[in-house]
Amino acid sequence: MAAVPGVCKPKTKRAKRFLEKRDPKIIENTKNAMLIKGGNTSETVTQALRDIYSLKKPNAVLYKKKNITRPFEDQTSVKRPHNLIIGRMFDYHVLDMVELGIEKFESLRDFKNSKSAEGSKPMLIFAxxxxEIDNDLKRVKNLFIDFFRGPTVxxxxxxxxxxxxxxxxxxxxxxxxxxxxxxxxSGCRIPxxxxxxxxxxFNFILRRTHFASDDLYKKSLKQPKALKAKKKKNxxxxxxxxxxxxxxxxxQDLSKLQTRKMKGLKKRKAGKNVIADESESSPKKMKV
Structure with missing residues (x-):
């Protein structure tokens, strides 16, 4: 049989396991973040990458060498100090990418207190x-969630x-x-x-963006049928x-509400109640 073009057949068990890990899965592996320094990185951005790496460990790789890589390269000569670019990939291509300018930054080492354990899953709050209104910030929010959410447990x-x-x-x-x-x-079970x-x-300002088209973005969100839950009303x-x-x-009709069968809650006829009241108030006859 002729070999199928574009298909790499493993020759060893190790190569087979490596290719199996890269195969499409119903539940994908946890995404790893690559933190790369550019060719002219300031000390602020360098420390920011270290702190983000501390938050993302162990699902991140921090490259210490400088890389002459400019994802947003253009012909303008505008100076953009303290740039931080966050992006994600789909099908081995860049899907979304945003350029954030760091206007103010305080590092982990500036706060003299205890830190969280490595690999902790963070809780994300957006205010x-x-x-919810701006289309660019909607995608930025989704990018932040994808980047910081951590492994699914x-x-x-x-x-x-x-x-x-x-x-x-x-x-x-x-x-x-x-x-x-x-x-x-707190004195009770709940602390x-x-x-x-x-x-x-961080204080960020949004500078440049590169977002995928709506069709490609929908394609990246596509899930296998095995993961799709059946729709339930409400x-x-x-x-x-x-x-x-x-x-x-x-x-609710409160008149039909079932209550405990207590003597004081039983319904009585009006006539009997009047007679009972009169008999109780009238003087009793005594034998002489």
Whole structure:
């Protein structure tokens, strides 16, 4: 039989396992982030990459050498200091890419407190109407979720919720704050929650964007039929996978409400009640 062009047949078991890992799967592997320095990277961006790497470990790779790579290269001579480019790939091609300018940055080492454990799954909070109204920020929000959400797990314990990443869109800027969750004693079973800022802290301004077309973006979101759940009425999910249910209740008639069968709650006829009251109030006859 003639060999099929474009198909690489493994010659060893190790090569076979490697190719099997790269095959399409119903449930994909956890995405790894590549953090790459450009040819002219400032100290601010270098430290920012280190802090993002600390948040993403172990699902990230930090390249220390400089790479002459300019994804947004054009013919303009505008100076863009402290650039941070975040992107994602689909089918071995760049899908989405945004250029964020760092206007203010506070590193992990600027906050003198304890940090979260490596590999903690963060909780993501987005504030600001712009994330729901502006089309570019909608895609940026989706990119942040895809980048920071961490591995998909079936269960998580309360003590494992250690990090909160809070994104705020306001006045054309994006503010990222990182907090550590502190579980305090409350005198009951449920602990009292406090947030302590641990860094890093960013003030971003959105500069350039490169988003996929609507058709390609829809293609990247396509899921196999085995993962598609059957549609159920009055049940919906948000972008984080949280399930919400809507309950329709009939109008309640309180007169038909079942109560405990107590003597004081029993219905009595009006005539009997009057006679009983009169008999109780009339003087009793006594034998002389």
């Amino acid at each position: 600001g109407d712009a994330f 079936p269960k998580i314990r309360l003590a494992g919720l250690e990090i909160v990443l809070h994104f705020t869109a306001f006045a054309g800027k994006i503010f990222l704050r990182s907090y550590k969750v502190l579980l305090k004693k 009292r929650i406090e947030l302590e800022e641990m860094g890093p802290s 049940i919906s999910q948000d972008v984080f996978g949280t399930t919400y249910g809507r309950i329709h209740m009939e109008k």
